[in-house]
Amino acid sequence: MPIRITSVICGLITSVGNTYFVEQANHMNYKIGKLKLPNSVILVFYEISKSLIKLIFTAIGRCLRGAHKEKYAPSIGIALATIFSVLCCITASGIETRRIHVIRSHGLLDKPEDKIPLSVFVLLPQYFLLAGLDWLYENNVTPFLTDQSPPSMKKYLVYLSPGLSGVGSVLSVYVVGKVSEKGGKRNWFQYTLNQSRLDRYYSVLAVLSAANFIWFVFWAVLFPLREPGSNDEKAAENDEEKARNNDGNEE
Numbered sequence: 001m002p003i004r005i006t007s008v009i010c011g012l013i014t015s016v017g018n019t020y021f022v023e024q025a026n027h028m029n030y031k032i033g034k035l036k037l038p039n040s041v042i043l044v045f046y047e048i049s050k051s052l053i054k055l056i057f058t059a060i061g062r063c064l065r066g067a068h069k070e071k072y073a074p075s076i077g078i079a080l081a082t083i084f085s086v087l088c089c090i091t092a093s094g095i096e097t098r099r100i101h102v103i104r105s106h107g108l109l110d111k112p113e114d115k116i117p118l119s120v121f122v123l124l125p126q127y128f129l130l131a132g133l134d135w136l137y138e139n140n141v142t143p144f145l146t147d148q149s150p151p152s153m154k155k156y157l158v159y160l161s162p163g164l165s166g167v168g169s170v171l172s173v174y175v176v177g178k179v180s181e182k183g184g185k186r187n188w189f190q191y192t193l194n195q196s197r198l199d200r201y202y203s204v205l206a207v208l209s210a211a212n213f214i215w216f217v218f219w220a221v222l223f224p225l226r227e228p229g230s231n232d233e234k235a236a237e238n239d240e241e242k243a244r245n246n247d248g249n250e251e
Helices: 006-026 041-066 070-105 120-148 151-180 198-222 230-250
Strands: none
Touching: 006 070, 006 120, 006 198, 041 070, 041 120, 070 120, 070 198, 151 198
């Protein structure tokens, strides 16, 4: 469970990528010279990034399997995912600071529907890092839980991840918003994106992600890793034992 709690922050960063990142991109400039690209180009880049990261880390995974260290691969993948989440939030904060500067210099604070004279491609670094976070976490947390969780818990794990991520997303916006308006200050979350301070919110998420990385590494070092498939073998042995006991009771 302590290791599973890392999904709260990782899921939170993913939800931010699916909401605030997209909203930022919707009001930016999609032109390259005179050519206007479709809005979906940023999501195409995201999917290409995931495919590229898959190729890279699949090759690394083969090296681990060849060295008979496959039991370490999922935990290493989750640690890398948390690092990607830190870098993603730091990058997003810097880019949002730049976006806010452009909005203010062009008098667009009260014009949320107007296009911002800033290329959407400045968002590519944070989308690349988000793709790394998403692929690494999605493809390592399931093998980790499958191999390391008790057999009796496996059927509940599919419901645990979305629940923790959803709770983390709602609580973070509420708590950060309330803290930001203490002392009569303006809440970082306004009705429009132009008047909000997402750069500060991303900075808070970067700190939380860094703490999340330390939390995961601490518990992962203490956790006695089992060999892949050992839980399945144990479950099969238990099932066979139960079957024998039932046969004995019937006799």
